Amino acid sequence: MAEILVQLAERRPIRVVRRVYYVVSFDEAGRLDTTRFQQQQWALAESALARVFDVPGDNDHVLDAASRFIAQGGRWRPSNDLAQRIDDAAPGNA
Numbered sequence: 001m002a003e004i005l006v007q008l009a010e011r012r013p014i015r016v017v018r019r020v021y022y023v024v025s026f027d028e029a030g031r032l033d034t035t036r037f038q039q040q041q042w043a044l045a046e047s048a049l050a051r052v053f054d055v056p057g058d059n060d061h062v063l064d065a066a067s068r069f070i071a072q073g074g075r076w077r078p079s080n081d082l083a084q085r086i087d088d089a090a091p092g093n094a
Contacts, residue, residue: 002078004090007047013091021076 006019022040025033078086 002086004086006090016087016090019086021078023076 001018001022001024003018003022004016006013007015007017022037025036029031
């Protein structure tokens with residue numbers, strides 16, 4: 001799944017300002033596995049906030065990276081060609 005944020009000026013799209021690509025899972029019935037997606041999104045938020053609020057101690061030698069691995073499992077990076085085609089399909093870029 002690709003999430004593309006497009007900047008508008010006077011209600012007209014002028015450029016792509018943010019791109020995020022996700023890996024989504026489906027259940028046995030072919031429906032989006034929203035539980036897994038939500039876990040990945042919370043883990044991503046936790047990883048980002050940990051950098052701000054986490055204060056390492058002098059004796060911290062073990063890093064709990066579980067959230068980072070969960071978050072990473074929900075993201076992907078397309079090839080440059082595919083990323084360009086996705087950008088081209090965004091409103092205002094056609």
